[in-house]
Amino acid sequence: MPKSIATVCLSGSLPDKLEAAAAAGFDGVEIFENDLLTFDGAPGDIRRMCEDLGLAITLFQPFRDFEGMPEPQRVRNLDRAERKFDTMQALGTDLVLVCSNVQAAALGEPARAAADLREMAERAARRDLRVCYEALAWGKHVSRWRQAWEIVRQADHPALGLCLDSFHSLALGDDLSGIAQAVPPDKIFFLQLADAPRLSMDVLSWSRHHRLFPGQGELPVTAFLRDLLASGWNGTLSLEIFNDEFRSAPSRRIARDGLRSLDWLEEQVGRVLLPAAPQLSGIEFLEFAVDRPTRANLGQFLAGLGFHHAGTHRSKDVELWRNGGAHIVLNAEPDSAAAERFEQLGPSVCATALRVDDPMRVVARAEALQYPVWRERTGEGEHRIPAIRAPDGTLVYLVSAPASGESPIWADDFRLAPDVVEPAALLGVDHVAQAVAPGMMDSFVLFYRALFGLQPDAPWEIPDPYGLVRSRAFVAPNGSVRLPLNVSESTRTGTGRFVSALAGAGVHHIAFAATDAFAALDDAAGRHAPLLDIPANYYEDLGARFGLDDAELEALKARHVLYDRDNDGGVFRHAYTRQFQDRAFLEIVERSGGYVGFGAANASVRMAAQRRTPIPSADATRDMD
Template sequence: MHHKRSIATVCLSGSLPDKLEAAAAAGFEAVEIFENDLLTFEGSAREARRLCADLGLEIAIFQPFRDFEAMPEPQRARNLDRAERKFDTMQALGAELLLVCSNVQAAALPEPARAAADLREMAERAGRRGLRIGYEALAWGTHTNRWRQAWDIVQQADHPALGLILDSFHTLCLGDDLAGLAQAVPAEKLFFVQFADAPRLTLDPLSWSRHFRSFPGQGELPVAGFLRDILAAGYCGPLSLEVFNDEFRAAPSRRIARDGLRSLIWLEEQVGNAALPAMPKLSGIEFVEFAVDHAARAELGAMLGTMGFRHAGTHRSKDVELWRNGGANLVLNAEPDSAASERFQQLGPSVCAMAFRVDDPARLVARAEALLCPVWRERTGEGERRIPALRAPDGTLIYLVENPEGGARRIWEDDFHLEEAEATGSGGLLGMDHAAQALAPGMMDSFVLFYRALFGLEPDTPWELPDPYGLVRSRAFASGDGSLRLPLNVSESTRTGTGRFVSAFAGAGVHHIAFATPDAEATVAAAAARGAPLLDIPSNYYEDLGARFGLEDAELNALARQHLLYDRDAQGGTFRHAYTRAFRDRFFFEIVERAGGYAGFGAANAAVRMAAQRRLPRGD
């Protein structure tokens, strides 16, 4: 069955009209009016009602009414007066349901019977006006903090205008669940359900709730299981998002509203309640594309040459070159009047696109459309392939190409004149190992949802990397088979490498591309011989490495000679890797060798890399 999709105005930034317009533009059908948004609104409640009606938004609920039940007199009588005033507002607003959350006052009496009597009286008064009351257990309620307690009180009050409201955060943050809901609570008594996810933090529930809630799929709570239990109980009201998040409050309301609706669609898919085109099968990065002009291309080509890349082909109709080393393809796009040139004008030489190999690009495009992700198509020359593409939340293009292992012709064969010797590829690289993106602060949750909902990628454990000028938070996405690895980096500090990159670009993008090799020592030695600008690593690093891993001096010396960093995981998997200096302070390359199933990115070495990068003058 169709559940209306709803969002609480508190999730979004701006004035009440801004919030409502953003919700309607994303495609929500209903809203929760958060009281604070009404009382800071300059128009009347009646005008707010008209605004919603004009936007096609139903007002699903008015919220919250706090600290009502089980108060001693004279507060009890005053609270009933307060409720009558709010009923006036609701009637002007055209909101039929009021959310009453459990009392958090120390003065609240520990008497469920009193709570039930008070709520019954409130419901009686509401019912006379055609209004209804939903009672919700806050995780930090003084006496009522579990849904079963709230249900006991609702049951005891036994009034048709009184029902139960559930909120995934309040239940899941306590480690509680909805076991027994379907047996205990008749569907018609489930008046409303709110959804929020959150990262797992060891914070008190109040602070956790007020600052770190996120949309389903952005956090770590089992929200899908919660929805499953809600549906099993026969609930047929709206699915509504209620999120308090410091970053969402400061972000553009349209992006956040779209993320919100995407999260609900994805959540319904998780429980089989929404049929979307299936998740793609991913098999790596086919190419990374750079926006350049001729001067930058010559310079970048020279740098790539030192790393064993060769100019392997030229586009049939565009000013675009293919550079290749074994399985690693780089596209250098200097075509005027293209998306690449637009980016070059704005940002200088930079990564403008990545191409992911997928089993069925058309199906993924359909999935993206169902999930409200912008799809993009570049103009093509005659007889050339049209490569479908998506826009990531930061505007980076993600091309979708068919996995060549399935027998599909590669884009190079159709759209490029390939150098004879390059038709099958040569050189020592296996392909792309990973491409890391620097995100503007506040963008991590949008990316997490994008990669998770569209591609089925799961975020790895977050890392905190100490740049000499502040922390960089890193989170990597990887496909199950390890063919696609996408670390995301974000820094609150504008003085870190990541922060400076984002400030310089007034946005974000790929700033770090790693190539896989079966033999890092040989690959790096060859690169060094060709004059590759490898990043110098301090000798103190190798002394510490010796102490940490007990490596023999011969091995340490070999690593040091090739500027190679080293890591080893608990299972003995190893990682040898070297970095280049940055190209015009914009992006840098890495050569990595994985062995024994090592799945990380050498996070322990990031501090050394970042300090070494900061020692270089800008532009070096």
């Protein structure tokens, strides 16, 4: 289906916005009137720019506060419309958006509104132009699409039709049920799409500041479009997003995200066939970018949780550390993406490897969605592992689980050390949390949802001693991959501090699954692991909230284990290490009874404890055992 984007979605001057829309691959643009008013040139110049860029001007908008006004304002409004028709003809577009009147003086008579719109449509038709009428969610008398359609139906003019906007309907709890029986598809002249988080605020402020691309929010935009398509409508998908962060972000990045969101939305309603989203089966490894001294320190840090040096890469300066099913790669190779990351940001996670059913199909899907693909150099006989660049530049490797009889990637690419006995072996990676820079959360939401098919949990707001952290987790349908995303505007918070240290964003928290958290932590304590101290007051409150007996409370307290329980009786026990050089910390978790969360209720306790706990120096880490 043709795809369009309103210029209000993007930052920069009008030429910047047009160039970004064309570069992303849009077929057309809505010209927002304010962008035209601030453009230093004639409407014909915009027309020529769009023609050179291969962009159609799908709509000129908005024309405000028109219908139902008393005299003499009614006459002035019709004169104003004639002037806008001049502009439209110079722009080369035939369609103008009229949004429902919000003025206190507007008359609440549908017949009068219909008569005014019929007169406007008649004048437009004389110039081969058309008018579409939209119900604003905060309109004085018309706020729902059924009301707008009744006025359009009464006006009964071929040059007048309906404009539908998913935000205006869904924000009011409305939907398009019954539209197939009520509205002929050829009378739906235009469609604007927007998602949004669910917020408790006035709908005008919600609309003007918090709209998102489809898939980034929590509104049922997919169901909205599916109902519309079922009516027989088959027009242009256009984005109209008012978002403060979008308007300050690089226009090309936002435009690409906008097109991705429409590609994803078309896939959801069965109108486009992308290479299928992957079947995920877990996180195979995390890779740290290090130099040799840092690698030695980080190896000692990992040893505190029972990891051991399990192998060295055959052709690169890379080590494998392992504890049971958990793998960590320490990459000090000079000629690599990791070296670039280390040079820019210091020691940090530079890659996450996901186990997928078909890596090359995921690559094809990424290319279809315009996500950049990375291919690392490989030596003779080594596995070629494709990777996708995430929005912050980190890599997501795509690893296939070995089929029966096949050797894992470690066997061919590494000189493996003999197996060792692991009395408290970990099961693998339970979840990986990422600190996201302000303004980047929505790009990551689309990345994980559209490319990998992860499903979003409800957003959380977590209090920190120095601010607020917004968190949203993305989980594979089968639960095998869990990726919480965290953002904070303050660099003093736990999350903000890691973002500041990384000069951008990065994995700051890796949780490993254990069948018995107590046994794993007792083993870690015996290895002098730098575990995070939790204040005694937490356990006093814990006993009161959950009714735990004294013996269990004492066992939790002795090991600095935090506890959570859901409404279905699922239990979560977890404990943290201190931060490694202010970059990342580790966690041991035990899930039982079907618990699916992340212990979010304990996050503020953890962040406060991290603020109190000194960060181990490199020397202290080196001498830890």
